[in-house]
Amino acid sequence: MKIVGLTGGIGSGKTTVANFFAENKNVAIYIADVEAKKLMNSSEIxxxxxxxxxxxxxxxxxxxxxxxxxNLVFNNKEKLSELNAIVHPEVKKHFQEFIKKNNDKDYIIYENAILFESKSNLYCNIIITVYADIDTKINRVISRDSSTKKEVLNRMQNxxxxxxxxxxxxxxxxxxNLDETKIKVSKIHHILTVSF
Incomplete structure (x- = not known):
């Protein structure tokens, strides 16, 4: 099973790219941030x-x-590390289950903003990084989350x-440019399914 890590900084548009990959039938998509939020509500551990x-x-x-x-973690690296140490092991276990359930797919996209920081890149066969210029990223996050510029910059620091x-x-x-992004996704999908 090919695991394709998909990463990029906040506001880079990783989820948009993941959604483009999802348009291909035989691809499974795992959005680590979404699953982590669900687990933080459902996991007793x-x-x-x-x-x-x-x-x-x-x-x-x-x-x-x-x-x-x-508010606790985004201005405090120690608290953020503590949070990650609690949540990441459970997300990793959950992802292993996801792999088992989707082992008939061509590949799995594992979308994770902190793929490298959490060392999750170590179990990926291929890594894709999505990026955009800093102003574009800041504006995307402000319009998406109603965050302030200072809050976005704080999150970027981590x-x-x-x-x-x-x-x-x-x-x-x-x-x-979304059209160009979509073309790039199609090319990568083709390489992963035909040439890989």
Whole structure:
């Protein structure tokens, strides 16, 4: 089974690229951030550890208090590392189950903003990095999340720079023009299914 890591900084448009890949029938897509959020609400192991490490305010009526957690971790690298150490092992286990369920597919796209930072790149056969210029990324996140520029920049500080990801990638996609991005995705899909 080919695992294709798909990464890029916040606002680069990774999910848009993942959705383009999803248009191909025989491809399974795993969005680590989405699955992590689901697990933070459904996994008793994660819940107990978050409450132990960050306090009872971590959940309101048994639902993750995302604003509380975000305020704690995005300005504090130690707290962010603590959070990642709790959530990532469970996401990895969940992803292994996903691979078993989808072993009939041509390949699996594993979309993860912190693919390199979490060392998840180590179990990928191919890595694709999506990037865009910094102003485009900031504007995308502000319009998507109603974040402030300062909040976006803080989140960017916790991720690797694009050039560090690019030099370790098999393919790179500049995601500025959607038509061009879609063509690039088609070419990569063709290589992965015909030539690989």
């Amino acid at each position: 994660i819940k107990q550890k978050l409450i132990k490490n960050f306090g009872k305010e971590s959940y309101i009526d048994n639902v993750l208090n995302r604003k509380f957690i975000a 991720q690797w720079k694009d050039n560090k990801k690019i030099i370790q990638s098999n393919y790179i996609i500049l995601n500025k």
